[in-house]
Amino acid sequence: MERVPVLKIGDILLVSIQVDMSDQTAVTLQEDLAERIVATGCHGVIIDITALDIVDSFVGRMLSTIASISRVLDAETVVVGMRPAVAITLVELGLSLNGIRTALNVERGMELIAAARAAEWVLTDGDEDAETTATT
Template sequence: MTERVPILRIGEQLLVSIQIDLSDESAVALQEDLAEKISATGADGVVIDISAVEIVDSFIGRMFATIASISRLFDADTVVVGMRPAVAITLVELGLSLGGVRTALDIERGMEILREQRARRRGLTDDGEAASGGSAAALR
């Protein structure tokens, strides 16, 4: 039986915390489960915590990029957090790029990045005003 990676909903985002050694089968199951969860919840962002991942091979590296592509198809941004230096080095040595994937040191910063991206997408600044330079009242 393939171990499943839990996918948790936190507000408008999903948190995927990989705490197992990913086999090819569990990586494919994660892709399928995540696509279903994004579709079912309408989440606008995904944080993937890989702090427990010690080793990646080319398949697992490509899986991270594929997950980001799948998320984009569902209009959700992806942030990978907790990448160990050895994992980053391996990805570079394998020639794998995580195009379109933001990275952050920890889950808190990853969630913050997704909130900022959501606000930009909705055209709002940090204080809730329209990004065009003022409130609706000021534009009248």
């Protein structure tokens, strides 16, 4: 069975999605990530989708689920490396990846997570990203 590796780099878990996600792969990835967040105490999850030609509703939902799970476990999720064509298709499909932060590349994702942690921002679902102060 395909299994997407979860790499720990400092305070961040990095996942690079390169294979077509099946139901089982997606569930395994979610479980692996949740376990690793708890085991390592990491506060950030970066999901790299550079290799993906297509982000359909299934992948979109998987990303949302991962972001939600991470949030419950006190970790920020940032999706990085989205291709321009993927972004266009996403919008055309009416998928807005609600609740998912994005960054251009891994380094910017790391900066975003560091900044978010520093400011203790709360990730808000929805379009306008209202900034609220969190008490952790």
